[in-house]
Each structure stands twice: as structure tokens, then as C-alpha cells.
Amino acid sequence: MMATEVKVPTTGNAGEPAVLLEWNVAVGDTVSIGDVVAVLETAKATVEVDTPAAGVVLDLRYAEGDEAPEHDVLLVVGAVGEAVSARTPDAAPSAGASVGASAAPDGASDRSPATARAASPAPEQSPPRGRLSISPRARRLAAERDVDIALIEGSGPFGRIVIADVEAADTAPPTPSATAPVPAPATSRAGREGSVVPVRGARKVTAQRMHASLQGTAQVTLTRYASGDALLAYAARLKEAAALTGAARIGVNDLLLFAAARTLARHPAANSWFSWDGITRFDHVDLGFAVDTGQALLVPVIRDAQSLGLGALAEAAHAAIDRARAGRLAPDEMEGGTFTVSNLGGAGIHWFTPVLNTPQTCILGVGATHRAFPEAPAQLPLSLTFDHRAIDGSAAAALLADIASSIELIDTLAAY
Structure with missing residues (x-):
């Protein structure tokens, strides 16, 4: 032997x-x-x-x-x-x-x-x-x-x-x-002891990528609100329908991914990769979305998200989240994304600055809906970070405005 x-x-x-x-x-x-x-x-x-x-x-x-x-x-x-x-x-x-x-x-x-x-x-x-x-x-x-x-x-x-x-x-x-x-x-300056956690594995890779992203790109972040009333109302109706029919639940995050995918199909300049050899613009949307597994931040990719119906996109997202949290995402499931969505609304965060997942030229950050007073309209914070080397501020602003409109018309958008 x-x-x-x-x-x-x-x-x-x-x-x-x-x-x-x-x-x-x-x-x-x-x-x-x-x-x-x-x-x-x-x-x-x-x-x-x-x-x-x-x-x-x-x-x-x-x-x-x-x-x-x-x-x-x-x-x-x-x-x-x-x-x-x-x-x-x-x-x-x-x-x-x-x-x-x-x-x-x-x-x-x-x-x-x-x-x-x-x-x-x-x-x-x-x-x-x-x-x-x-x-x-x-x-x-x-x-x-x-x-x-x-x-x-x-x-x-x-x-x-x-x-x-x-x-x-x-x-x-x-x-x-x-x-x-x-x-x-x-030890700190006061002489108190502290623990040392090795920088390795997923934490090391995340640190290296974030540092390289900020060092090697021209990142600018635009912010605005979208009205969240239609989004929340539609999510509530879908929850009731799922309970009545036994169908898989479609949540707020699924609706946000759906709105982003459909909008990006109309903005190839933002649905792109940057390199000094040229800017690659895509006519398909391979949509990445951030998943916190408790151990690491992973970004699975939904292929051709612009062509999926709401139910199919939600099913793909839920399956990817389950695999990510079980530690069973294959490497090729996290490669090739053309745009990323990072949603911290569930953590109660309103505004934050997402960092580009290079070579992608845009990433959308989503915060928690909130109201100025109980009867006020629900406001959904949106933050779009873009690489100013690839697109200009006006094009990024137009994309963010269209994403906000798609969110506000989400129930109508899902009919097409």
C-alpha cells in the first residue's frame, strides 16, 4: 500500500x-x-x-x-x-x-x-x-x-x-x-491587560479586502430616503398570503433585492466592474448581498437576478443564506457579482457607509425604516457608494433615485 x-x-x-x-x-x-x-x-x-x-x-x-x-x-x-x-x-x-x-x-x-x-x-x-x-x-x-x-x-x-x-x-x-x-x-497605557485575537481566516480576508478597496478606489457615498410605506404594507400582505397558502415567506429584504435587480437592468454604467484596462458593463445582474453568519461576512451571488420573479429570487436568497450560515457556500457562489446590497435595517442602523466590493463599481446600503412620529410616513434610508473612477455623481444619483422609486412602487413592479 x-x-x-x-x-x-x-x-x-x-x-x-x-x-x-x-x-x-x-x-x-x-x-x-x-x-x-x-x-x-x-x-x-x-x-x-x-x-x-x-x-x-x-x-x-x-x-x-x-x-x-x-x-x-x-x-x-x-x-x-x-x-x-x-x-x-x-x-x-x-x-x-x-x-x-x-x-x-x-x-x-x-x-x-x-x-x-x-x-x-x-x-x-x-x-x-x-x-x-x-x-x-x-x-x-x-x-x-x-x-x-x-x-x-x-x-x-x-x-x-x-x-x-x-x-x-x-x-x-x-x-x-x-x-x-x-x-x-x-497592555494598554494604563497598564491593564487585553486579549489578542489572531487576524486570520475569514477575518483576515475581510480586513485585506476592505483595506484594499478603500486604498485603491475613489469612493463617494450618496444618501437619500425612500418612502417605506408601500414596502412595509406589501411585505405584510405577502406574510398573510404565505400563512394562508403555506407558501414560502417573502420578506422585506427579498423585496429590496428584487427592486435593486430590476432597477440595475436599466443602469449598465452602475452594473459594472472597473479596471484600468477598461470598464466592463453588464447587461445581466449577478446580485450579491451581504450575509452575517456570526463568524464572518459572506456575500453570496444570485445569478441573472434581473430575470427572476419575486418568488424565485426570494427562494434563491433564502437558500443562499441557509448555506452561508451552515458554512456550506461553495466559493463559486460568491464570485462574479456585478452589484451588492448590504442591509443593516434588521440591526436598527439608519445610516452607514458601505464599502465597495471591488471590482464592482457600486454597493447599496439599506437602513431601518423609521417615522418622525407615529402617524408620519415611514422613511427608508438608502446609501449608495460608487467608484467615481467608473461613473459620475449624476449617474449615481439617477440610479439611487430609480431604486427609491422602485421601492415605492414595489407592489406594482412585482406584477411585471
Whole structure:
């Protein structure tokens, strides 16, 4: 049997590394084809990694919490005692050294992982202190109890820290470690300690994109109100109809997406991408919309949204939201958008400045409807950010005015 390398899948973001969230296996475990061996967080989704081969886990190349480069080897599966290729200098195992590499003659490969660990030199078996091996539940417990895992010696297989180790450390007095200096916590000018959250995964990608967007474009934001009375009244009637017929509910956000898609079809200058080689204007609307998953901000895209009826568009939006929150959006479902809508109305926000999702030239921000007094008309805040390199202010103002009109005539618009 030849060893099989299980690699990090394509992350869908130009080679951005994935974060290893959790191992489902340890060195020495037996796996079958299709078994989920690891869970990764990419820039756009949470991905389960399964093994294409059956056998024994010979080597784990990364620890939970590590960043693993796209297409790099995560783990190796093969036969007990089989030799594996050397790991890259910056990769380290999270649950012990390679079974094949540490196997000794005279049947040592048939011994249990615990026996093999006891018979091997400690430096070869223990993961570097910068890449601690710890079970997910033990890591969570340590965080809850404020236990420094850098000071814990693991009693699990190959030095893995388990729940019992955390509980013991929580009741024992702290002991200094000569080999594992604890990094000094971040402090404010007043001397108070603060926690440091690594910038990686989806947060890192979002930060890079927002920074690049603001640095590399000429963004201007226009604001205005649209009357929200027709929108709210129509959404209420659709809710009643859904309860009566059992049909899927169509909400305010669906109506806003529908109005934007239908309006953009008449404004190709705004439904465009900018580059110095030329401005690409589209006659179809691939409509992106922001979804807060609680872990990351994702932007699924509804293809040819201008040609969809209200019900079909709402169905596509709801399905994309469900997949986004389940961490199952495919990378190609978030690519190729020509315009984006970001709705913060549900969070009670009135006005905000949306940031362009480059190379798109426009993004619409929607706030919460509100009234100056109970009998006053409902006002819906709209904010349109545009790239002044691609379109002028008058064209952007015309688009925003037409979107407002479409919202105010939403029940009539849905009839066509």
C-alpha cells in the first residue's frame, strides 16, 4: 500500500491559507474512504476534509488553530510502519510524530501509540510548544477557566492535552516553564491587560479586502430616503398570503433585492466592474448581498437576478443564506457579482457607509425604516457608494433615485 497525502482543498481566495479548526483523528487511527478527518475554515466557508484512501493515520502536519497553505499536505494515510516523506520545515504534527518515521525494528510498528511514544525519544514525539496539541473540548474548557495551555503537559496520546489535564491545571498552583516562555499579554497605557485575537481566516480576508478597496478606489457615498410605506404594507400582505397558502415567506429584504435587480437592468454604467484596462458593463445582474453568519461576512451571488420573479429570487436568497450560515457556500457562489446590497435595517442602523466590493463599481446600503412620529410616513434610508473612477455623481444619483422609486412602487413592479 502506498501512503496517500490528504491536502488542503482550494480555498477559493487566490491561495489564502485555511485555518485548521479541528482534527477528527489522531496518529494511529484507522480511517475509511470518505471519513471526515478535519474541519477547516477558509476565507469563505467552513470545509470538512475527507480522506480519499483507507488505512492508518501516519502523520498529522498541523495543529488545531494553525494556518495551512492551500494544497499543502494536512495528513498522511497508509499502512502501519510505512515511511512517509519529511514534513516541511514550518509544519509540525499536532498529535505526535509520524508512525512510519518513528517505527522501530522488531515489531515496534505493531505497538500501540502510547507504547511507541514511551519507547521513543521525547524530542521526536512531542510537538513544538508553539504548536500545542489539544482537543477542541479541552481548548474550550481552558478558555472558560482562563487556564494557560502553554503551561500544561498533555497526558493524552502523543502528548495531546485532554480535558483531565485542563481540570488538573485549574486546581494546581502555576509552575514556571523553562522551555515555554509565556508571551507577555497586550497592555494598554494604563497598564491593564487585553486579549489578542489572531487576524486570520475569514477575518483576515475581510480586513485585506476592505483595506484594499478603500486604498485603491475613489469612493463617494450618496444618501437619500425612500418612502417605506408601500414596502412595509406589501411585505405584510405577502406574510398573510404565505400563512394562508403555506407558501414560502417573502420578506422585506427579498423585496429590496428584487427592486435593486430590476432597477440595475436599466443602469449598465452602475452594473459594472472597473479596471484600468477598461470598464466592463453588464447587461445581466449577478446580485450579491451581504450575509452575517456570526463568524464572518459572506456575500453570496444570485445569478441573472434581473430575470427572476419575486418568488424565485426570494427562494434563491433564502437558500443562499441557509448555506452561508451552515458554512456550506461553495466559493463559486460568491464570485462574479456585478452589484451588492448590504442591509443593516434588521440591526436598527439608519445610516452607514458601505464599502465597495471591488471590482464592482457600486454597493447599496439599506437602513431601518423609521417615522418622525407615529402617524408620519415611514422613511427608508438608502446609501449608495460608487467608484467615481467608473461613473459620475449624476449617474449615481439617477440610479439611487430609480431604486427609491422602485421601492415605492414595489407592489406594482412585482406584477411585471
